[in-house]
Each structure stands twice: as structure tokens, then as C-alpha cells.
Amino acid sequence: MQEPPPRPGEKPAAAGPLDAAAQAGVTVIDWVDERTSLSGAARWMMFRKVPKGTNWFYTLGSATMFAFLNQAVTGVFLAMYYRPDASGGAYESIRYVTNDVFLGQFVRGMHKWGSSVMVILVFLHMGRTFFFGAYKYPRELNWVIGVVLLILTMVMSFTGYLLPFDQRAYWATIVGVNINGTGPLIGPYLSDFLRGGSEFGATTLSRFYAIHMLLLPGAIAALIGAHLYLVAKLGTTAPPWQKAETRSELREAEV
Amino acid sequence: MADKRAKHKSKYTLDRGIPGAFEGETVTRRRFMTGSAHTAGAIAASSFALPALAFAIGPIFKSTPHRWETVGSVNFFTDNNYVPVVITLQPGIGEAGKSTAYIRKFNPAIDTDPYDRTTPYIAISSRCAHLGCPVRWVDAAERFICPCHGGVYDLLGRRVGGPPVRPLDRFYTRVVGEDVQVGPRFSVNSELRRFSPRDPGEPLDGIGQYLYPSRPGAQKL
Numbered sequence: 001m002q003e004p005p006p007r008p009g010e011k012p013a014a015a016g017p018l019d020a021a022a023q024a025g026v027t028v029i030d031w032v033d034e035r036t037s038l039s040g041a042a043r044w045m046m047f048r049k050v051p052k053g054t055n056w057f058y059t060l061g062s063a064t065m066f067a068f069l070n071q072a073v074t075g076v077f078l079a080m081y082y083r084p085d086a087s088g089g090a091y092e093s094i095r096y097v098t099n100d101v102f103l104g105q106f107v108r109g110m111h112k113w114g115s116s117v118m119v120i121l122v123f124l125h126m127g128r129t130f131f132f133g134a135y136k137y138p139r140e141l142n143w144v145i146g147v148v149l150l151i152l153t154m155v156m157s158f159t160g161y162l163l164p165f166d167q168r169a170y171w172a173t174i175v176g177v178n179i180n181g182t183g184p185l186i187g188p189y190l191s192d193f194l195r196g197g198s199e200f201g202a203t204t205l206s207r208f209y210a211i212h213m214l215l216l217p218g219a220i221a222a223l224i225g226a227h228l229y230l231v232a233k234l235g236t237t238a239p240p241w242q243k244a245e246t247r248s249e250l251r252e253a254e255v
Numbered sequence: 256m257a258d259k260r261a262k263h264k265s266k267y268t269l270d271r272g273i274p275g276a277f278e279g280e281t282v283t284r285r286r287f288m289t290g291s292a293h294t295a296g297a298i299a300a301s302s303f304a305l306p307a308l309a310f311a312i313g314p315i316f317k318s319t320p321h322r323w324e325t326v327g328s329v330n331f332f333t334d335n336n337y338v339p340v341v342i343t344l345q346p347g348i349g350e351a352g353k354s355t356a357y358i359r360k361f362n363p364a365i366d367t368d369p370y371d372r373t374t375p376y377i378a379i380s381s382r383c384a385h386l387g388c389p390v391r392w393v394d395a396a397e398r399f400i401c402p403c404h405g406g407v408y409d410l411l412g413r414r415v416g417g418p419p420v421r422p423l424d425r426f427y428t429r430v431v432g433e434d435v436q437v438g439p440r441f442s443v444n445s446e447l448r449r450f451s452p453r454d455p456g457e458p459l460d461g462i463g464q465y466l467y468p469s470r471p472g473a474q475k476l
Contacts, residue, residue: 086349086351086352087348174388181454184466185467188457188467192314193312196314199319199352200351200352202345
């Protein structure tokens with residue numbers, strides 16, 4: 001027969017320092033939970049019922065989120081070295097990161113290749129959602145948020161491409177800004193806004209830098225939060241080939 | 256619901272039986288307080304949001320001063336072939352602010368277009384009218400050729416092939432003493448008629464000039 005747990009405020013029987021040490025983790029979590037009630041939210045988020053037939057394709061969203069986290073973490077550390085200086089400092093700081101900083105080439109490589117990985121994963125995740133019909137009622141709003149996230153990811157790629165400030169970055173941005181300019185009526189204003197003037201200048205680089213590392217990461221993180229909230233609230237869909245369970249006792253099972 | 260609303264339709268709070276109401280009052284104090292708090296919040300938010308927004312979109316409306324840059328003496332240029340010169344479009348940022356212009360003396364046999372009569376020197380911008388890559392003058396072909404997407408232009412900068420939507424831009428030129436100077440940029444349509452400078456990819460024929468308005472800060476020479 002087990003001892004009943006102590007009542008709140010009551011000293012547990014024979015609690016030595018060793019017992020306290022063993023219970024340290026639980027104690028800390030209890031302390032926080034008593035003041036925030038976060039454990040309910042965590043349970044709500046993490047212990048959800050998922051439909052039968054859930055498979056590896058359902059991990060593409062998480063994979064995209066981890067690609068974003070990779071970009072965020074490596075980006076923060078790259079920002080410790082980067083200088084948005086159009087008269088040569090930007091290129092020099094990237095050259096320094098790549099050639100001289102310990103593990104600099106690796107961290108920059110993670111950021112550079114990770115950006116392509118993220119774009120690919122976003123599209124695979126979108127394709128999964130489309131082909132599984134997971135955009136339908138009541139999940140339309142989550143599809144809309146996802147499309148905004150796709151656009152923001154593209155803007156991230158576009159603004160980040162300029163930052164190394166080598167020949168490829170420079171000319172790709174010239175072409176990219178001018179493509180924006182080909183939109184009728186608002187195009188000319190849009191390209192002037194992106195450049196920060198009529199000609200490509202020092203402002204262009206600092207503008208792209210600010211958009212890339214201040215404006216968009218916060219927006220993307222917030223929208224990912226909303227995206228995840230709706231996933232947890234609405235639940236995931238079963239794959240389209242999944243047949244409805246006929247035996248009523250098997251329709252729902254606790255996992 | 257409709258009946259209930261109709262019953263409490265009086266605009267006076269006293270008639271609506273709201274506690275603490277007094278004669279002639281139409282807005283409850285609770286409502287007034289809520290409105291004031293919202294207004295204060297809106298004023299506080301716009302006091303930083305509006306200037307920040309104006310700050311970000313300000314460059315669209317900024318007018319850039321005309322710059323004239325000496326590119327060589329009058330003997331340096333001929334009237335039958337182009338000489339490439341490097342000019343500074345954006346000072347203060349080194350190589351990134353420079354561009355190439357192709358310059359030749361006005362030649363009445365070639366430059367028959369009425370708009371060019373007054374120009375002592377023809378200065379063609381190397382910025383491709385498709386998406387802004389740098390074109391180069393290929394002497395053997397007597398063509399400007401763009402490396403990015405294959406735009407081809409003739410001696411006068413008019414499109415003869417590829418995706419560009421208008422001829423190459425030009426710069427105003429003038430002679431000061433013995434020096435040739437290059438000034439602000441202007442764009443031309445396929446008849447070489449002059450327009451305020453436009454970005455690449457923006458056509459100027461037909462309704463193009465209205466679909467792609469010139470920037471508000473552009474100054475006429």
C-alpha cells in the first residue's frame with residue numbers, strides 16, 4: 001500500500017535532502033505551474049488525438065518550423081559579425097565570417113543552405129495540405145495564414161540574397177527590384193520603396209537588412225504561433241484514403 | 256430583440272433607466288470613458304506609427320539633385336563609335352554606385368531623330384531596359400547586348416531583339432569649356448521621344464507612360 005501524497009502545506013514524512021534533490025525538477029515545475037497554470041496549455045498542445053493513418057507526411061510542417069528555427073538561430077549569430085555597409089564593409093564582413101571565424105563557414109553554410117531547405121519544405125508542406133484536402137472547412141484560415149507565411153518566406157529569401165553584397169547579390173537584387181517595378185501603376189513606387197530612392201544605394205542595403213532581420217522574423221514567428229494554435233484547436237485531418245471505422249468501439253482510442 | 260431596442264430608443268440616458276443618469280445626458284460616463292481611452296490609445300499609437308511609416312516611404316517622394324560629371328575632353332569622343340566611360344550614379348558607396356555610359360559625338364548622318372538635334376553628345380546608359388543588367392557595346396556586331404536575358408539594341412539604343420520593352424536610357428550631356436559633362440538620366444520610347452526617367456521593364460509606348468508614372472520627385476530639365 002502506497003503512502004497517500006501529503007496535503008498542500010503539509011510536510012511530507014521523512015523528507016531528507018536527498019529526497020528534496022530527487023524531487024527538484026518536479027518542485028520547480030510545480031512552482032511555475034502553480035503560478036501560471038501552463039501545464040494545461042502544454043497538455044492541450046502536446047497530447048492531442050490524431051486520426052488513424054497519420055504518417056510521415058504530417059511531419060513536414062514541423063520540419064519547416066525547425067528549418068525556420070535553424071535560420072533564426074544561425075541568423076542571430078551571423079548578425080554578430082555582419083555589417084550592412086555598401087561601400088565594401090558588408091562583403092568584407094561576410095568574407096571574414098567565411099574564412100576567418102571559427103566555424104563561421106559552417107554557420108553561414110547552415111543559414112545559406114537552410115534557406116533553400118526551408119523554401120522546399122514550405123512547398124512540400126503546402127503540397128501535402130493540398131493533396132490531403134486539409135485546407136477545407138474548418139481549416140481555411142490556416143491555409144490563408146500558411147500562404148502569408150509562404151510569401152514572407154519568399155521575401156526573406158529575396159532580402160537575404162542581397163546581404164553578402166557580392167556581384168551575384170548585387171545584380172540579382174537589381175533584377176529583382178526591377179521585376180517589382182514592372183507591376184502597373186504601383187510598380188514604380190514599390191521599386192522606389194525597396195531601393196529607398198531612385199538609384200540603388202547605401203539605403204537599399206540597410207533597408208533589406210532591417211526587413212530581413214527585424215521586420216520579418218518577428219512577423220513569421222507570430223504567424224507560426226497562430227498557425228500552430230489553429231492546428232491544435234482544429235486537429236489534423238485523416239489521409240484521404242482512410243476509410244471511416246465501422247465498428248463503433250474502435251472509432252476512438254486513447255493513445 | 257427588435258421590440259426591446261425600440262423600447263430603449265430614447266437618446267437620453269435618464270429615459271433608458273441607467274443608474275446615475277442625469278437630466279440631458281446622452282452619452283453614459285462608461286461609454287465616454289471607453290471612448291476617451293480608445294482615442295488616447297489611438298493617438299499614442301499613431302504618434303510613433305505614422306512618422307515611422309512616413310520615414311519608410313519618404314524616399315519615394317524625395318527629389319534627387321541634378322549631378323553633372325565631367326567624363327573627358329571633347330577630343331576624346333568620335334562621332335562614329337562609342338567610348339565607354341564610368342560615371343557615378345550614387346556617390347559615397349564606392350563601386351556599387353557606379354555605372355557605365357557609352358558616349359559618342361552627335362552625328363547628323365545617324366542621329367536624324369528630331370529630338371536629338373540639340374544634343375552635342377549622345378550618352379547611352381548601359382542599364383538594360385529589360386531588368387537592369389549591364390549591357391555592353393559589341394563593336395563587331397554594332398549592337399548593345401545584355402548578358403542576362405539576351406536583350407539586343409542597335410547603334411541608337413533601340414531594341415532589335417530580346418525582351419526589353421523600350422530603348423536604352425540616355426543621359427543629358429553638355430560641353431563646359433573643353434569638357435564633356437554627363438547629367439541626369441532620361442528615358443525614351445521607341446520613337447526616341449523623351450520622358451522622365453523610368454525604371455527598367457516599364458514600357459513607354461502607348462499607355463505605358465500612364466501605367467508607369469514617373470516618380471513624384473523627378474525634376475524636368
